[in-house]
Amino acid sequence: MRAELSPSLRWKVICAYDGTSFAGWQSQVGGRSIQDVIEARLSEVAGGLVRIHGSGRTDAGVHALAQVFHFDLPWKHAPERLRAALRVNLPAGLQLKSVRPVPATFHARFSATGKRYSYRIYLGDADPFLRPFVWSIERPTAPRIDAMIAAAERLRGRHDFAAFSANNGAANQDTVRTLRRLEIRKKGRHLTIIAEADGFLYKMVRSLVGALVSVGWGKLTAAQLSQFLASGVRTAAVETAPPQGLFLEKVFYQGGATGTAPVQDE
Amino acid sequence: MRAELSPSLRWKVICAYDGTSFAGWQSQVGGRSIQDVIEARLSEVAGGLVRIHGSGRTDAGVHALAQVFHFDLPWKHAPERLRAALRVNLPAGLQLKSVRPVPATFHARFSATGKRYSYRIYLGDADPFLRPFVWSIERPTAPRIDAMIAAAERLRGRHDFAAFSANNGAANQDTVRTLRRLEIRKKGRHLTIIAEADGFLYKMVRSLVGALVSVGWGKLTAAQLSQFLASGVRTAAVETAPPQGLFLEKVFYQGGATGTAPVQDE
Numbered sequence: 001m002r003a004e005l006s007p008s009l010r011w012k013v014i015c016a017y018d019g020t021s022f023a024g025w026q027s028q029v030g031g032r033s034i035q036d037v038i039e040a041r042l043s044e045v046a047g048g049l050v051r052i053h054g055s056g057r058t059d060a061g062v063h064a065l066a067q068v069f070h071f072d073l074p075w076k077h078a079p080e081r082l083r084a085a086l087r088v089n090l091p092a093g094l095q096l097k098s099v100r101p102v103p104a105t106f107h108a109r110f111s112a113t114g115k116r117y118s119y120r121i122y123l124g125d126a127d128p129f130l131r132p133f134v135w136s137i138e139r140p141t142a143p144r145i146d147a148m149i150a151a152a153e154r155l156r157g158r159h160d161f162a163a164f165s166a167n168n169g170a171a172n173q174d175t176v177r178t179l180r181r182l183e184i185r186k187k188g189r190h191l192t193i194i195a196e197a198d199g200f201l202y203k204m205v206r207s208l209v210g211a212l213v214s215v216g217w218g219k220l221t222a223a224q225l226s227q228f229l230a231s232g233v234r235t236a237a238v239e240t241a242p243p244q245g246l247f248l249e250k251v252f253y254q255g256g257a258t259g260t261a262p263v264q265d266e
Numbered sequence: 267m268r269a270e271l272s273p274s275l276r277w278k279v280i281c282a283y284d285g286t287s288f289a290g291w292q293s294q295v296g297g298r299s300i301q302d303v304i305e306a307r308l309s310e311v312a313g314g315l316v317r318i319h320g321s322g323r324t325d326a327g328v329h330a331l332a333q334v335f336h337f338d339l340p341w342k343h344a345p346e347r348l349r350a351a352l353r354v355n356l357p358a359g360l361q362l363k364s365v366r367p368v369p370a371t372f373h374a375r376f377s378a379t380g381k382r383y384s385y386r387i388y389l390g391d392a393d394p395f396l397r398p399f400v401w402s403i404e405r406p407t408a409p410r411i412d413a414m415i416a417a418a419e420r421l422r423g424r425h426d427f428a429a430f431s432a433n434n435g436a437a438n439q440d441t442v443r444t445l446r447r448l449e450i451r452k453k454g455r456h457l458t459i460i461a462e463a464d465g466f467l468y469k470m471v472r473s474l475v476g477a478l479v480s481v482g483w484g485k486l487t488a489a490q491l492s493q494f495l496a497s498g499v500r501t502a503a504v505e506t507a508p509p510q511g512l513f514l515e516k517v518f519y520q521g522g523a524t525g526t527a528p529v530q531d532e
Contacts, residue, residue: 018394063395092397128284129329129399131358 011082012070012102013052017063019243020132021093024060025067034058037094038069038086045085046073055108055115055251059203061243063133066097068251070108106253114180114198114252119209120245121191134190135209135245143216145186151215151222152182152193155208155229163228164208164238165201175201175232182208194249203240210239275340277348278368279318280332285509286398287359290326291333300324303360304335304352311351312339321374321381321517325469327509329399332363334517336374372519380446380464380518385475386511387457400456401475401511409482411452417481417488418448418459421474421495429494430474430504431467441467441498448474460515469506476505 015038023032031040035052042050054069075082083099090096105111119135123143126136155164162175181196193212195205211228214220220237228235281304289298297306301318308316320335341348349365356362371377385401389409392402421430428441447462459478461471477494480486486503494504 016393016395021394065393093394095391095394097393125361127282127331128287128359128361129282133395 009074010070010072010102010104010106011075011079011099012068012106012108013086013099014066014068014097016065016095016097017067018093018132019058019061019063019246021091022060024062025054025057034067034094037091041086041088041090042071042073045082053108055112056200058246058248059243062246062248063244064248066250067248068108068112068253070102070106108251111253112199112251113254114196115200115248116181116194116196116250116252117200117205118247118249119193119195119205119241120247121193121209121213123189123191132244133247135213135242137213139217141217143191143213144218145184145191145216147218147222148184148212148216151212151220151225152184154222154226155179156182159229160232161201161204161229162232163234164204164211165234166203166207166240167201167234173201177201177204184212205246206241206243207234207238209241209245213241214239276336276338276368276370276372277341277345277365278334278336278372278374279352279365280334280363281330282332282361282363283330284359284398285324285327285329287357288326290328291320291323300333300360301335303357307352307354307356308337308339311348319374321378322466324512324514325509328512328514329510330514332516333514334374334378334519336368336372374517377519378465378517379520380462381466381514382447382460382462382516382518383466383471384513384515385459385461385471385507386513387459387475387479389455389457398510399513401479401508403479405483407483409457409479410484411450411457411482413484413488414450414478414482417478417486417491418450420488420492421445422448425495426498427467427470427495428498429500430470430477431500432469432473432506433467433500439467443467443470450478471512472507472509473500473504475507475511479507480505 017034022034025034027033027035038052050071050073052069052071055067058064079099079101083096086099087096120133122130122134122136125138126134156179158176158178160176165175177197177199179197181194183194185192193209195208211220211225215222228238283300288300291300293299293301304318305316316337316339318335318337320333324330345365345367349362352362352365386399388396388400388402391404392400422445424442424444426442431441443463443465445463447460449460451458459475461474477486477491481488494501
């Protein structure tokens with residue numbers, strides 16, 4: 001099936017945003033969410049209300065290098081012209097990186113096979129240009145990176161991650177996920193944690209980061225993280241890292257395609 | 267003279283700020299200038315109004331990596347404790363990098379022997395994280411860097427730069443300056459212009475950048491820039507580059523000291 005023949009053409013958009021400028025991804029009263037801003041512009045272009053469907057929500061303050069959403073709109077011109085039209089009057093904190101037609105079977109959320117996040121920590125007094133994009137931690141001693149790496153090893157793989165999420169009272173939710181990557185990289189004062197999974201629970205990355213940082217400063221042990229994981233219960237010992245260090249880096253789709261390439265026909 | 271013996275101790279502060287967050291350097295009705303924010307905090311610490319004196323003003327949107335100011339305050343504790351006290355409740359867009367005692371003869375503005383600015387241009391659609399810090403120029407063709415470099419050569423040295431400033435009606439102002447450096451660097455899509463002089467006129471860096479960029483795209487020639495310089499008159503052909511690409515990088519003081527080291531006793 002060629003997408004161009006669909007009566008209602010489906011579009012996949014990859015966008016980047018500075019989370020500092022918005023009230024999170026999801027539509028809000030007041031209209032200052034990323035979804036609100038995009039839908040407002042899209043509805044102007046379409047001449048009527050058009051809803052967008054994101055790969056998932058991001059909280060206020062969380063950034064995206066390549067968030068993905070889709071919407072349906074009949075459009076007879078080149079995709080580049082649609083992107084040009086949608087870009088008009090968008091706030092500077094939001095960028096539409098690509099706008100491409102996809103088959104009607106594509107769904108930004110349900111077709112996703114995984115996601116990758118990065119979390120950025122600065123060990124010291126971050127300068128004003130870095131502060132909105134890191135968790136800035138000023139402590140007289142350095143964290144024990146080897147301990148953090150050992151703890152991350154226990155968290156990788158297929159587990160019930162209920163202890164590392166904010167459940168929001170959804171008791172019947174499936175909280176088993178496969179954490180394919182959980183890497184810790186240090187370069188000078190910059191500490192980056194990369195997390196990749198088939199999916200993430202609410203506040204899961206920030207909970208994993210909070211726990212790993214506690215291990216780094218000896219407030220928790222790797223063994224305790226294993227116990228939390230096995231318990232399936234969130235405890236106050238697991239801190240949630242602040243939102244501004246978190247970046248949605250990539251959404252994966254079937255066909256080996258990443259967030260930066262269009263999905264193949266299904 | 268040891269600074270510690272001064273009846274009124276003079277302090278030199280080096281600060282960095284994201285110009286996006288403030289209404290410029292200079293005190294404003296409404297109090298959202300950098301000077302206002304610092305003076306408000308300083309006056310709390312001092313228990314009474316204390317004025318600060320900057321090396322010069324920066325316009326709204328212009329950033330600083332190392333702006334310098336001084337103030338007078340008797341203080342019996344360690345300089346680091348003064349810095350710690352001043353940092354409390356400062357907005358995230360402003361950072362006090364160092365707070366050091368200086369001789370009473372030091373003046374942030376009148377003692378300065380020069381300044382260095384950088385101006386950052388992005389050739390393309392800058393992502394949301396870069397946009398507040400560059401002049402983002404989207405054009406189908408690339409600028410002619412060799413032409414820009416040749417034009418910069420004509421601007422370097424001791425000249426009357428009246429044609430490259432916004433005069434503000436100060437007719438009797440001395441507009442002769444020595445432009446010690448004017449360099450153009452290109453790395454991929456990033457174009458950086460470095461300007462260093464014994465002093466700068468109002469909007470001089472942004473006017474030089476605007477003119478050089480016009481040369482890059484063949485709208486002006488190097489010979490025309492020489493003519494403008496000789497005329498001493500500002501023309502509409504010289505565009506002013508937008509503020510957000512401009513960074514105050516360093517203020518130089520006597521004794522070879524830079525903005526990042528304390529001045530020597532005089």
